[in-house]
Amino acid sequence: MTQESPYGFETLAIHAGAAPDPATGARATPIYQTTAYVFDDADHAASLFNLQDYGYIYSRLGNPTVSVLEERVAALEGGRGATATASGHAAQMLAMFTLMEPGASFVAANKLYGGSVTQFMRTFQKFGWDCEMVDVDDFAAVEEALKKSTVKALFCESLANPGGVISDLEPLAELAHAAGVPLIVDNTMASPALCRPFEWGADIVIHSTTKFISGHGNAMGGMVVDSGNFNWAQNDKFPSLTQPEPAYHGLNFFETFGDLAMTVHGHAVGLRDLGPTMAPMNAFLAITGSETLPLRMERHCQNAAEIAHFLNTHPKVAWVSYAGLEGNKYKPLADKYLGGKAGSVFTFGVKGGYEAGLQLVESCELFSHLANLGDTRSLILHPASTTHRQLTEEQQISAGAGPDVLRISIGLETAKDLIADLEQAMAGA
Amino acid sequence: MDHDAYSNSYIRDVLNSTKTVAMVGASPKWNRPSYFVMKYLQAKGYRVIPVNPGAAGQEILGETVYGDLKSVPEPIDMVDIFRNSEAAGPIADEAVEVGAKTVWMQLTVRNDAAAARAEAAGLNVVMDRCPKIEFARLNGEIGWSGVNSGVISSKRRRARA
Numbered sequence: 001m002t003q004e005s006p007y008g009f010e011t012l013a014i015h016a017g018a019a020p021d022p023a024t025g026a027r028a029t030p031i032y033q034t035t036a037y038v039f040d041d042a043d044h045a046a047s048l049f050n051l052q053d054y055g056y057i058y059s060r061l062g063n064p065t066v067s068v069l070e071e072r073v074a075a076l077e078g079g080r081g082a083t084a085t086a087s088g089h090a091a092q093m094l095a096m097f098t099l100m101e102p103g104a105s106f107v108a109a110n111k112l113y114g115g116s117v118t119q120f121m122r123t124f125q126k127f128g129w130d131c132e133m134v135d136v137d138d139f140a141a142v143e144e145a146l147k148k149s150t151v152k153a154l155f156c157e158s159l160a161n162p163g164g165v166i167s168d169l170e171p172l173a174e175l176a177h178a179a180g181v182p183l184i185v186d187n188t189m190a191s192p193a194l195c196r197p198f199e200w201g202a203d204i205v206i207h208s209t210t211k212f213i214s215g216h217g218n219a220m221g222g223m224v225v226d227s228g229n230f231n232w233a234q235n236d237k238f239p240s241l242t243q244p245e246p247a248y249h250g251l252n253f254f255e256t257f258g259d260l261a262m263t264v265h266g267h268a269v270g271l272r273d274l275g276p277t278m279a280p281m282n283a284f285l286a287i288t289g290s291e292t293l294p295l296r297m298e299r300h301c302q303n304a305a306e307i308a309h310f311l312n313t314h315p316k317v318a319w320v321s322y323a324g325l326e327g328n329k330y331k332p333l334a335d336k337y338l339g340g341k342a343g344s345v346f347t348f349g350v351k352g353g354y355e356a357g358l359q360l361v362e363s364c365e366l367f368s369h370l371a372n373l374g375d376t377r378s379l380i381l382h383p384a385s386t387t388h389r390q391l392t393e394e395q396q397i398s399a400g401a402g403p404d405v406l407r408i409s410i411g412l413e414t415a416k417d418l419i420a421d422l423e424q425a426m427a428g429a
Numbered sequence: 430m431d432h433d434a435y436s437n438s439y440i441r442d443v444l445n446s447t448k449t450v451a452m453v454g455a456s457p458k459w460n461r462p463s464y465f466v467m468k469y470l471q472a473k474g475y476r477v478i479p480v481n482p483g484a485a486g487q488e489i490l491g492e493t494v495y496g497d498l499k500s501v502p503e504p505i506d507m508v509d510i511f512r513n514s515e516a517a518g519p520i521a522d523e524a525v526e527v528g529a530k531t532v533w534m535q536l537t538v539r540n541d542a543a544a545a546r547a548e549a550a551g552l553n554v555v556m557d558r559c560p561k562i563e564f565a566r567l568n569g570e571i572g573w574s575g576v577n578s579g580v581i582s583s584k585r586r587r588a589r590a
Contacts, residue, residue: 004434007581015581017572022586052465053472054570062573070575081576249460256462258536258559263575 005075009193014291017071031284032064051248051256051268061267065280069287073213073223076192076290077205080228081263083270084221084283088188088208089119090276091222095184095204097274098240098265099152102128106181107145109136109156110398111165114388116186117395120155136167139175146179152237153181153204158197158337159189161373162383162407163400164321164346166333173201180235188212189345189373193297194338203230204262209286211374215296219285221278224266228259241265247273296376296412300344303418304410310419311348316356316426321400322346344410345373347383350426353404357382360406363425366417373409378418381407432544432556437580440563443531443553447506448476450560451498451529453520454511455479457489462535463511464489466561473564478505498523507531509560510538518543525550535559 005012018029037056039045047053056062066084074082085091096106108120110133120131132148134141136156146154154176156167169185176183182203187195191212197205207213209221232241232254241261244250247269253261271277301324308322323330324342334342350356360380361369367380371387381387383401396402410418430439450470455477456463467477467490478501479489485496495501498508498520508524510517510533521532521543532547534540534556544554555563565571566578569586 005579011581015583016577019569019582020585022569025585047468047472050459050465052468054565054573056573062575064573067573067575071572071577074575074577075579079577081574083575251460256465258562260562260574260576267574 004078009076010294012075013072013293016075017068018287029065029068029284029287031280032059033280034063035059051251051264059280060275060277061272063277063280063283065287066278066283069209069221069278069283069290070223072287072290073192073207073209074225076196076293077187077225078192078196078198078227079205079225080259082223082225083263083266084209084223084278085271086222086276086278087220088186088206088210088222089115090274091206091208091224092116092119092186094266094270094274094276095206095224096124096129096153097270098262099182099238100127100129101152101239103150104128104152105130105132105148105150106153106155107132107134107142107151108154109160109167110134111136111160111163111400112157113161113186114383114391114396114399114401117399118390136172139171142172142175143178146175146181151179151181153184154179155184155186157186157189158195159323159343159345160400161189161345162347162381162387162405164323164328164330164342165400166323166330166337168333169197169200169202169337173203176203177201180237182230189343190338191293191297191374193294194301194341194343198227198229200337203227210372212297212300213293213374214282214286214289215293215374215376216285216289217372217375217377219282219289221282221286222276224262226259226262226266228262230262232261240269245269297341297344299412300374300410301341303412303415304342304344304346306415307408307410307418307422308342308346311422314426316351318349318351318404320346320348322348345407347400347405347407349402349404350406354384357404357406358385359428360422360425363428364421365424366413366421367408367425373407375409376412378411378413379409383407430544430548430554432539432541432554435555435558437567439553440555440558441567443507443533443555444560444564444567447531449503449505450475450477450507450509451480451501451505452477452509452511453480453498455481455484455489455494456511457481457484457487457494462559466509466511466535466559469561470564478503498527501527505529507533507560509533509535511535512538514538514540521547521554525552531555533558533560536562
C-alpha cells in the first residue's frame with residue numbers, strides 16, 4: 001500500500017531511512033564499504049539465502065548505505081519500497097526485467113529522453129522485449145496501443161526531457177489499469193519535490209538519482225520505486241511475481257511478500273542476477289544531496305522561471321518550451337501535477353538554427369557544455385548533436401530535440417549572472 | 430479500530446504484549462509463507478505453536494502441530510491466521526473462545542464481521558498484515574530490503590531484536 005507519512009516532505013528528506021548507526025551511534029549515514037557480511041551460523045545463512053530473514057549477504061544484493069537511500073526515496077515518493085541501481089538506465093532495465101518476458105511488449109511515450117528511446121527501441125529488442133511509442137497526449141492512441149495482449153506496462157515521464165512536456169498522469173493511470181497493466185513514470189526531471197506520481201495513480205516510479213535527487217553532478221545512480229498498490233495477481237501477465245520462482249525453490253513472490261513483492265524481487269532476482277548495483281559511495285553522496293532536495297528544487301525552479309522569461313522576450317530567440325510560461329500548452333498540467341512549477345530543464349530555439357545554436361553553446365562562460373542535468377551548476381547542450389544524436393531526425397523532432405533546439409538545466413547560481421552569460425553568448429551567435 | 434490504517438503504536442503494543450502465537454494454517458513445507466513467518470518469529474523470541482488439521486501430530490520447526498485451536502494445551506496470546514478471508518471467520522470466533530488477546534489475519538486476509546465480533550469480546554484485531562513484516566518494520570530491519578518503514582527516529586536502532 002502507498003505510505004502516507006505524518007511527517008512533512010522536508011523532514012522526510014533529511015530523516016527517512018537514516019537512523020543513527022546501531023553499532024557506533026554515528027549520526028550521518030556511514031559508508032559501508034564492504035562486499036560481504038558475516039553469518040551468525042549456518043542456519044542464519046540459510047534463512048538469509050531463502051529470504052526467510054532480513055539481513056545483508058553480499059553488496060550486489062543489498063548494502064546498508066544503499067538501503068538508506070532506497071528507503072529515503074521510497075518515503076519521498078510515498079511508495080512502499082525501492083530498489084537502487086547503478087544508474088537510471090539500470091533502473092529501467094530492472095523494472096522491465098520483473099515485468100517482461102521474451103515476446104512481451106510495453107507502450108511508451110514518444111517524447112522521452114533520447115537515451116531511453118534507444119534503450120527501449122534497440123537494446124531491449126535483444127531481450128525479446130518490444131516497445132511501441134505513442135503520443136501520450138492522444139488518449140485514444142494510448143488506449144488502442146494498450147489493447148495488444150502482449151502489453152505489460154505503460155511508460156512515460158512526468159516532466160519530459162528535454163522538451164518541457166508534461167504527461168497527464170491521472171487519465172494515463174486509468175487507461176493502464178483498464179488494460180490490467182501498471183503505469184510506470186520516470187520522475188527524474190520533476191523529482192518528488194514537485195510531483196509524486198503515486199498520488200495520481202501511477203504504480204512504479206523510476207529515477208536517475210544522478211540528477212536532482214543527488215543534485216551535485218557527482219554520483220551516478222538510479223531507483224525503482226514501487227507504490228505497492230498494483231495487484232500483480234489480477235491477470236496472468238506477471239509470472240515473475242505470481243508464479244513459483246525456480247531459483248528460489250518455488251517461492252511465489254506476490255503470495256509471500258504481498259505489496260513488497262516488486263521490491264524484494266528487484267533485489268533478490270534483479271540485482272542478484274543482472275548485477276547493476278549502486279556503489280555505497282554514490283549512495284552516500286545521493287543521501288547527502290537528498291537532504292536539501294526541497295530547498296534546491298525551489299531555487300532551481302525560481303531561477304529557471306526568470307531565465308525562461310528573459311529568453312522568451314529576447315529578439316534572437318525563436319521560441320521557448322517551458323511549461324511555466326503563460327500560454328504554454330502544458331501550463332495547466334504544470335499547475336495540476338507540479339504545484340505550478342515547471343522544473344529547471346527546458347528547451348529553446350535560437351534564430352539561425354543548428355549553426356547559431358552550436359555557436360551559442362560554445363560561447364558560454366558560466367553555463368557548462370555537457371550532457372547531464374539537475375546539477376547545482378547550470379548546463380547547456382545541443383541535443384541533436386549529443387544526447388539525441390543516435391535518433392533519426394524524425395525521432396529527434398518528435399522527442400522535442402530537433403536541429404535548432406538547445407536544452408538548458410538551470411542551476412543554483414545568481415540568476416542575473418546566468419542571464420548575463422546567455423546575453424553575451426547570444427551577442428556572438 | 431480503523432482497519433485501513435493501523436498506528437505504529439497499536440501494532441507495537443500487540444507485538445510487545447504477545448509471547449505465544451498459535452499459527453493456524455502453518456505449513457510443514459519450508460518454502461511456504463507461513464514457514465517463513467514461523468521461523469522468523471521464533472528467532473525473535475516468540476513461541477509459535479502450529480495448528481493444521483492436515484498435519485496434526487507432526488512437527489514443524491521443533492513444535493508439535495495441533496488439529497485445532499481448542500486442542501492447544503497452553504495459553505495463547507495471539508492467533509495468526511494463514512487461511513482465506515471466509516475461513517478466518519470461524520477461526521476468529523475460536524480465538525475468542527480459547528481466550529486469545531489478539532486475532533491477526535495475514536496479508537490479503539480480511540473478515541470485517543469476524544473482526545467486529547472479536548473486538549466486541551475485547552480482543553485486538555489486525556487484518557491484511559504480516560507480523561514478520563510489521564516486526565521488521567518497527568525494529569529497523571525492513572529498511573535493509575529497501576522497504577519504506579514509515580518510522581523516523583533520532584534514536585539508535587537495535588541491530589537485532
